[in-house]
Amino acid sequence: MEYKIALMPGDGIGPEIIKEARKVLDATAKVYGHTFSYEELLLGGASIDAYGEPLTEETIAKAKSADAVLMGAVGADAKTSPWYRLSPEKRPEAGLLKLRKELKLFANLRPAYLYEALKDACPVKEQFYQTGIDLMIVRELTGGLYFGERKTVVENGIAKAVDTLTYDEKEIRRIAKKAFETAVKRKKKVTSVDKANVLDSSRLWRKITEEVAADYPEVTLEHMLVDNCAMQLICNPEQFDVILTENMFGDILSDEASMLTGSIGMLPSASLNETSFGLYEPSHGSAPDIAGKGIANPIAAILSAAMLLRYSFSMEEEAKAIENAVNAVLNEGYRTSDIMSENMKKVSTGEMGDLIIEKI
Amino acid sequence: MEYKIALMPGDGIGPEIIKEARKVLDATAKVYGHTFSYEELLLGGASIDAYGEPLTEETIAKAKSADAVLMGAVGADAKTSPWYRLSPEKRPEAGLLKLRKELKLFANLRPAYLYEALKDACPVKEQFYQTGIDLMIVRELTGGLYFGERKTVVENGIAKAVDTLTYDEKEIRRIAKKAFETAVKRKKKVTSVDKANVLDSSRLWRKITEEVAADYPEVTLEHMLVDNCAMQLICNPEQFDVILTENMFGDILSDEASMLTGSIGMLPSASLNETSFGLYEPSHGSAPDIAGKGIANPIAAILSAAMLLRYSFSMEEEAKAIENAVNAVLNEGYRTSDIMSENMKKVSTGEMGDLIIEKI
Ligand SMILES: CC(C)[C@H](C(=O)O)[C@@H](O)C(=O)O
Numbered sequence: 001m002e003y004k005i006a007l008m009p010g011d012g013i014g015p016e017i018i019k020e021a022r023k024v025l026d027a028t029a030k031v032y033g034h035t036f037s038y039e040e041l042l043l044g045g046a047s048i049d050a051y052g053e054p055l056t057e058e059t060i061a062k063a064k065s066a067d068a069v070l071m072g073a074v075g076a077d078a079k080t081s082p083w084y085r086l087s088p089e090k091r092p093e094a095g096l097l098k099l100r101k102e103l104k105l106f107a108n109l110r111p112a113y114l115y116e117a118l119k120d121a122c123p124v125k126e127q128f129y130q131t132g133i134d135l136m137i138v139r140e141l142t143g144g145l146y147f148g149e150r151k152t153v154v155e156n157g158i159a160k161a162v163d164t165l166t167y168d169e170k171e172i173r174r175i176a177k178k179a180f181e182t183a184v185k186r187k188k189k190v191t192s193v194d195k196a197n198v199l200d201s202s203r204l205w206r207k208i209t210e211e212v213a214a215d216y217p218e219v220t221l222e223h224m225l226v227d228n229c230a231m232q233l234i235c236n237p238e239q240f241d242v243i244l245t246e247n248m249f250g251d252i253l254s255d256e257a258s259m260l261t262g263s264i265g266m267l268p269s270a271s272l273n274e275t276s277f278g279l280y281e282p283s284h285g286s287a288p289d290i291a292g293k294g295i296a297n298p299i300a301a302i303l304s305a306a307m308l309l310r311y312s313f314s315m316e317e318e319a320k321a322i323e324n325a326v327n328a329v330l331n332e333g334y335r336t337s338d339i340m341s342e343n344m345k346k347v348s349t350g351e352m353g354d355l356i357i358e359k360i
Numbered sequence: 361m362e363y364k365i366a367l368m369p370g371d372g373i374g375p376e377i378i379k380e381a382r383k384v385l386d387a388t389a390k391v392y393g394h395t396f397s398y399e400e401l402l403l404g405g406a407s408i409d410a411y412g413e414p415l416t417e418e419t420i421a422k423a424k425s426a427d428a429v430l431m432g433a434v435g436a437d438a439k440t441s442p443w444y445r446l447s448p449e450k451r452p453e454a455g456l457l458k459l460r461k462e463l464k465l466f467a468n469l470r471p472a473y474l475y476e477a478l479k480d481a482c483p484v485k486e487q488f489y490q491t492g493i494d495l496m497i498v499r500e501l502t503g504g505l506y507f508g509e510r511k512t513v514v515e516n517g518i519a520k521a522v523d524t525l526t527y528d529e530k531e532i533r534r535i536a537k538k539a540f541e542t543a544v545k546r547k548k549k550v551t552s553v554d555k556a557n558v559l560d561s562s563r564l565w566r567k568i569t570e571e572v573a574a575d576y577p578e579v580t581l582e583h584m585l586v587d588n589c590a591m592q593l594i595c596n597p598e599q600f601d602v603i604l605t606e607n608m609f610g611d612i613l614s615d616e617a618s619m620l621t622g623s624i625g626m627l628p629s630a631s632l633n634e635t636s637f638g639l640y641e642p643s644h645g646s647a648p649d650i651a652g653k654g655i656a657n658p659i660a661a662i663l664s665a666a667m668l669l670r671y672s673f674s675m676e677e678e679a680k681a682i683e684n685a686v687n688a689v690l691n692e693g694y695r696t697s698d699i700m701s702e703n704m705k706k707v708s709t710g711e712m713g714d715l716i717i718e719k720i
């Protein structure tokens with residue numbers, strides 16, 4: 001069977017890391033006898049430069065007709081880039097947000113896994129986790145403050161801005177199900193994070209999550225306030241298996257959790273809809289400061305490709321092969337500069353890609 | 361001059377730690393020749409039990425007539441406490457939120473300072489901060505999602521909940537000013553945290569913050585996205601001096617930052633209005649699991665009393681004396697159980713209070 005993958009390298013380090021991920025996909029296809037065809041599409045700043053907008057209708061249509069999307073990163077330095085002189089809905093990030101919405105990618109899976117070899121690079125002391133860090137954040141991706149009505153008005157000469165946080169029970173139910181299904185295949189624990197002592201949306205979140213939990217008796221459900229979770233991630237990350245949360249809290253907590261793994265340059269993500277279709281992207285941004293230097297860490301993009309194989313193509317074995325290859329290369333002491341530590345071997349973006357390919 | 365302090369011990373460990381803070385205030389008054397009188401008021405669950413509501417009009421009036429308020433903590437275990445069978449606006453936390461609003465306490469100052477003696481208890485490796493951690497979070501406290509309109513409705517059989525995030529330029533300007541004034545007395549840097557790539561309220565936040573910055577040419581202003589800040593706090597906490605942010609982001613980031621200091625049991629806070637009036641409370645919660653056992657750390661409450669002297673009574677020397685006493689006791693190796701580590705001397709809540717008093 002032939003699979004069609006839409007590639008959206010995007011901006012900054014996006015093209016460099018997507019190049020490596022594609023190399024890894026090709027190597028995997030060769031070993032396992034698959035055929036992957038690619039179509040490159042523009043997103044974010046790259047699309048603004050070409051078409052004047054961060055995401056065109058044609059790109060959306062082409063993405064939809066692919067079997068999965070692999071994305072790099074979007075955006076640039078907001079202070080210096082001309083893209084940020086455009087109105088907010090014309091900026092690079094708006095393209096990504098629109099794409100998530102158009103493709104109905106409501107479920108964002110962000111694993112935070114600390115490789116044994118990277119313990120040195122993890123800022124948290126070993127005594128605070130002992131056996132290891134291995135958690136999965138399931139973030140709602142098409143609701144909440146990100147997609148609520150917003151406006152800025154001037155009333156009696158005073159500017160006032162409003163954003164709206166809305167969730168309905170359907171939105172909560174489908175993401176909660178995704179979290180429980182994920183937990184069933186893992187350590188069977190869901191920590192649902194909210195701010196139920198303040199927000200109505202969080203109270204509904206809690207109620208619906210409990211309803212969904214009733215269908216998964218083998219999974220333990222725990223509720224945690226978002227402020228407490230921000231603490232617990234640092235002082236006791238081991239307690240977590242699956243963290244279920246809404247869009248904005250998920251944005252903040254997943255970036256925080258990423259730090260536990262040594263570098264956000266390590267972290268893949270999957271954004272899924274109700275079908276097997278998905279968009280896969282590193283959790284990191286476009287890192288304009290290091291773009292074009294060949295020093296970016298391609299591992300997050302490569303692991304995103306592994307997630308693509310797992311979730312969209314049901315190729316568990318192939319996904320594992322990539323993850324094992326990454327593990328093996330790290331164990332041999334190869335590091336890009338973001339995860340470099342004493343006595344390790346520093347390699348470039350392309351070298352890291354090559355080393356990983358050799359192990360597949 | 362005589363000063364009137366309203367004490368609101370609240371729930372859980374609140375009464376135990378406020379008792380120690382009061383002892384310290386009395387000791388300070390004696391040494392420096394002040395007279396402090398106290399009035400105890402009920403807040404949160406304690407008020408629900410007595411009056412059926414978490415904050416009465418009488419309590420508000422009495423708090424207003426005091427020169428400052430020293431608070432413990434409110435709340436209990438939401439799963440087991442009968443307080444949480446009441447409707448949201450009748451629960452303990454609602455009392456605290458209403459009090460903040462009624463007293464117009466828009467500026468919440470939360471320092472995160474790592475004592476040399478507590479480096480062992482800090483989960484972050486020393487190589488990630490080197491010289492030390494000393495930052496101040498200035499959190500907007502009476503706006504945003506906490507106080508916007510909210511509702512839960514059923515539309516076509518589907519429950520839907522809405523919270524609203526609103527800021528106007530006046531609210532942003534006054535908290536930004538507070539942050540810059542705070543930075544002037546510190547390391548002269550303000551990091552304003554927002555989510556300007558998504559939220560209208562954040563874009564207004566950024567604009568007004570820049571306008572305010574123009575009045576403080578000696579202070580450097582930097583903008584940072586909230587997800588990035590959640591990472592930077594762990595991997596590079598040293599870069600921060602004053603962090604300025606809105607209510608919900610401030611809630612999350614201040615709890616995260618508190619972890620850097622070894623224990624949230626160390627962290628005081630001040631909530632100020634436009635005058636010298638303020639409410640002072642530990643950043644931690646009511647910790648129902650350890651309440652009544654005499655093991656709670658009273659230092660956050662004691663340091664809150666120090667902030668009270670500094671900000672409401674302009675007693676800088678007295679505040680410093682308390683802070684120095686805390687430092688000295690920690691240096692001598694005394695620890696409550698939350699900050700206990702090898703070879704240290706474990707003491708109870710009351711013993712810690714006594715030890716600190718001896719040094720004043
Ligand atoms: C670029 C930005 C809009 C995006 C988000 O906040 O969702 C990013 O931070 C992420 O987490 O993927």
Ligand SMILES: CC(C)[C@H](C(=O)O)[C@@H](O)C(=O)O
Pocket residue numbers: 197198227453456457611643
């Ligand atoms: C108790 C709760 C409502 C409160 C808040 O979120 O403001 C607390 O977490 C705090 O930070 O003081």
